[in-house]
Amino acid sequence: MSCGNHHDTACGEVLDHLYEYLDNEMGEGDCAKLKQHFDECSPCLAQYGLEQAIKALVKRSCCDTAPSDLRGKVLARIEQIRAGVPVQGDLVGDDPVGAGAPAEAERR
Numbered sequence: 001m002s003c004g005n006h007h008d009t010a011c012g013e014v015l016d017h018l019y020e021y022l023d024n025e026m027g028e029g030d031c032a033k034l035k036q037h038f039d040e041c042s043p044c045l046a047q048y049g050l051e052q053a054i055k056a057l058v059k060r061s062c063c064d065t066a067p068s069d070l071r072g073k074v075l076a077r078i079e080q081i082r083a084g085v086p087v088q089g090d091l092v093g094d095d096p097v098g099a100g101a102p103a104e105a106e107r108r
Contacts, residue, residue, distance in 0.1 A: 003041050003042075003043045003044065005040075005041065007037055007040055007041060008033065008036070008037070009033045009034065009036070009037045011037075011041060011043070011044050014034055014037045014038075014041075014044050015044065015047060016082065017030070017034065018034075018047070018048060018051055019051070019055075021034045021048075022048075022051060022052060022055055
């Protein structure tokens, strides 16, 4: 995504790191770059607000925390997707997602 305006930090880069920013998982310098970008770019600021609201909603709705091994698998999967690495399988078991389950068209 790009708003069409020039920024020191590109919109795509900002949105790629949005959850790191929301989760306070960024260094001070990177955090400052994103904050500056949000000050200059209303579309990215709107996306930030939306993601912040979604995160707050999920937090209010969930009582349990994910096990640390699942969190690690999810974060690793996110990094694979960002890197463009083909991803197969699910995060819980060893079988690929949908393995052994017939496709909808095959059931009819």
